[in-house]
Amino acid sequence: MISAPRIGFIGLGLMGKPIAGHLVRAGYRVTVHNRSRAAVDELIAQGGRAADNPKGVAAESDVVITMLPDSPDVEAVAFGEQGILAAARPGMIHVDMSTIAPAAARRIAEAESRAGVENLDAPVSGGDVGAKNATLTIMVGGKPDVFQKCLPIFETLGKKITLIGDHGAGQIAKACNQIMVAAQMVAMGELLVFAQKAGADPREVVEAIKAGAAQCWTLDTKPQRLFAGNRAPGFKSSMMLKDLNIIVDSAKVYGIPLPMTAVNAQLFAALVAAGQGDLDNSAVIGVIEELARVKLSETRD
Amino acid sequence: MISAPRIGFIGLGLMGKPIAGHLVRAGYRVTVHNRSRAAVDELIAQGGRAADNPKGVAAESDVVITMLPDSPDVEAVAFGEQGILAAARPGMIHVDMSTIAPAAARRIAEAESRAGVENLDAPVSGGDVGAKNATLTIMVGGKPDVFQKCLPIFETLGKKITLIGDHGAGQIAKACNQIMVAAQMVAMGELLVFAQKAGADPREVVEAIKAGAAQCWTLDTKPQRLFAGNRAPGFKSSMMLKDLNIIVDSAKVYGIPLPMTAVNAQLFAALVAAGQGDLDNSAVIGVIEELARVKLSETRD
Numbered sequence: 232m233i234s235a236p237r238i239g240f241i242g243l244g245l246m247g248k249p250i251a252g253h254l255v256r257a258g259y260r261v262t263v264h265n266r267s268r269a270a271v272d273e274l275i276a277q278g279g280r281a282a283d284n285p286k287g288v289a290a291e292s293d294v295v296i297t298m299l300p301d302s303p304d305v306e307a308v309a310f311g312e313q314g315i316l317a318a319a320r321p322g323m324i325h326v327d328m329s330t331i332a333p334a335a336a337r338r339i340a341e342a343e344s345r346a347g348v349e350n351l352d353a354p355v356s357g358g359d360v361g362a363k364n365a366t367l368t369i370m371v372g373g374k375p376d377v378f379q380k381c382l383p384i385f386e387t388l389g390k391k392i393t394l395i396g397d398h399g400a401g402q403i404a405k406a407c408n409q410i411m412v413a414a415q416m417v418a419m420g421e422l423l424v425f426a427q428k429a430g431a432d433p434r435e436v437v438e439a440i441k442a443g444a445a446q447c448w449t450l451d452t453k454p455q456r457l458f459a460g461n462r463a464p465g466f467k468s469s470m471m472l473k474d475l476n477i478i479v480d481s482a483k484v485y486g487i488p489l490p491m492t493a494v495n496a497q498l499f500a501a502l503v504a505a506g507q508g509d510l511d512n513s514a515v516i517g518v519i520e521e522l523a524r525v526k527l528s529e530t531r532d
Numbered sequence: 533m534i535s536a537p538r539i540g541f542i543g544l545g546l547m548g549k550p551i552a553g554h555l556v557r558a559g560y561r562v563t564v565h566n567r568s569r570a571a572v573d574e575l576i577a578q579g580g581r582a583a584d585n586p587k588g589v590a591a592e593s594d595v596v597i598t599m600l601p602d603s604p605d606v607e608a609v610a611f612g613e614q615g616i617l618a619a620a621r622p623g624m625i626h627v628d629m630s631t632i633a634p635a636a637a638r639r640i641a642e643a644e645s646r647a648g649v650e651n652l653d654a655p656v657s658g659g660d661v662g663a664k665n666a667t668l669t670i671m672v673g674g675k676p677d678v679f680q681k682c683l684p685i686f687e688t689l690g691k692k693i694t695l696i697g698d699h700g701a702g703q704i705a706k707a708c709n710q711i712m713v714a715a716q717m718v719a720m721g722e723l724l725v726f727a728q729k730a731g732a733d734p735r736e737v738v739e740a741i742k743a744g745a746a747q748c749w750t751l752d753t754k755p756q757r758l759f760a761g762n763r764a765p766g767f768k769s770s771m772m773l774k775d776l777n778i779i780v781d782s783a784k785v786y787g788i789p790l791p792m793t794a795v796n797a798q799l800f801a802a803l804v805a806a807g808q809g810d811l812d813n814s815a816v817i818g819v820i821e822e823l824a825r826v827k828l829s830e831t832r833d
Contacts, residue, residue, distance in 0.1 A: 333730055370737075370740045390743075394736075395732050395736045395740055396733055396736065399731070400731070400733075403731065403732035407726055408723075410722050410726065411719045411723055411746035412745050414716065414792070415716065418711050418712045421791075422708035422709075422712055423708075425707060425708055425782075425783060425786075428786050428787070429634055429707075430634075430697070430698075431697050431700075431701040432696065432697055435696045436708045439669065439709075440671070440705060442669060442691075442692045443658055443669035443709060444658060444749055444750070445712035445716075445749070447746075447749070448744075448745055449745070450712065486825070487730070487820075487823075489722045490798070491715070491719065492719075492722055494795050497791070498792070519789070522788075522789040523787060523789060524787070525788075
């Protein structure tokens with residue numbers, strides 16, 4: 232690749248659409264595909280091109296990026312009859328930015344390697360805001376030389392880009408990220424309900440504790456949204472549940488008991504079972520509110 | 533109190549000793565008492581005075597500060613035969629900086645009020661480092677005018693001082709703080725063990741995730757200590773267990789199920805049962821290591 236690589240982009244959802252837009256604006260030739268057409272038309276209006284299926288995208292691209300909900304989606308797009316590998320050429324690179332199981336990422340990389348296709352797993356953290364502002368954290372697994380080739384692309388999308396290790400290592404880092412984020416979301420829910428029901432103003436409590444040992448991005452950004460009655464995503468609870476299920480399933484495979492994360496997965500499962508999977512992950516407080524029969528002051532959802 | 537109040541200080545432990553030292557250096561007349569004599573001698577060498585018991589301290593002081601392990605200790609020091617109330621005068625102020633149950637703080641404030649003694653609950657966050665550097669977070673419950681009288685004292689000790697609400701509200705805020713801190717400590721333990729056993733370098737994982745949505749003071753400060761094999765306190769696990777037991781017990785009284793914090797209390801109980809209660813609260817990773825039969829690289833405790 233002497234000149235800028237031609238980029239393919241498959242999966243124009245909440246995360247994928249703004250990411251693909253940054254690549255178009257950065258001057259890359261970007262060919263996109265998405266199951267529903269509206270997002271494709273938006274990208275074309277911005278200067279992108281369209282292909283009818285993943286094979287068509289891959290035929291026009293040196294680097295094919297996927298941003299899809301889960302492992303089966305990535306496997307279908309990679310290995311399907313009209314999939315990426317149907318247009319495989321040696322030296323082609325598949326960068327999967329979806330969050331999937333580390334073991335699935337390794338399996339996909341191995342299968343693609345046999346077809347001469349290089350693979351990077353490159354899941355992200357930062358949510359739709361990070362995607363829109365190009366401030367994503369990008370956690371990468373794969374070969375160093377392939378990482379170096381793709382680094383200019385990543386730098387168009389994020390501010391913290393790390394090669395963690397070999398195939399799957401990006402997904403392991405993402406899993407670790409979600410263990411911490413889920414814990415903070417549930418802790419925030421438990422402490423706000425505790426303050427409310429024990430008789431202290433949750434706003435004063437948050438102001439007091441957010442500068443000390445409890446300091447975290449979650450307490451810096453989410454309570455004000457909850458106090459304003461805003462539980463819209465952000466990052467959907469159903470996606471957090473998917474990520475936690477990946478973590479708990481992977482932990483079983485590796486023989487790692489995760490007592491707290493297992494409970495957190497159950498709490499997000501309760502939220503999704505209550506039909507609230509489309510709310511922000513901070514809305515997990517709703518499960519604690521339900522258990523304690525109390526509502527956070529001024530919640531209006 | 534026209535002139536600077538005379539201060540009494542009872543409980544010269546890991547937290548109390550440096551706090552009392554700051555007050556002496558700030559120019560207050562400070563009379564101290566402690567069960568063991570060594571810490572008292574240190575304070576006298578710095579310019580403090582000593583009294584034989586809490587009553588003796590109170591007789592010499594306008595504001596009596598206590599920093600003790602738990603509710604029974606505070607009640608003994610307040611209500612004992614040689615206790616603070618034995619020297620009660622109208623207008624005297626008792627500031628309890630210990631971490632105890634919110635309900636116990638309210639009981640103590642009510643009993644002291646009947647003796648004409650004002651009370652503030654003023655637990656702190658920030659650990660021994662915050663005590664030494666006078667950067668504590670101080671969460672206060674009580675009357676606004678009493679808070680205002682004591683504010684200059686608090687400003688000698690901490691950088692974030694908040695009147696949360698009425699008696700007990702400081703303790704509620706501290707409980708909320710510990711819900712979040714315990715969650716972060718356990719999450720850090722689970723994610724480091726997950727990374728290690730799933731096959732990614734825990735150092736690279738921490739570097740990648742600490743700048744994103746998982747960002748917290750815990751990830752900023754504790755992993756480097758764990759990687760260096762340092763599990764010394766800091767803040768002892770036995771004290772975290774005490775705080776979590778206060779939270780879970782109080783939550784029962786108020787009818788607040790706390791599914792995640794209850795699990796975290798069990799994990800700290802396991803650490804203490806294994807004889808490791810004197811280690812830092814970040815050492816709770818040891819319970820996950822034990823369950824997963826793996827040790828974090830380069831741990832040498």
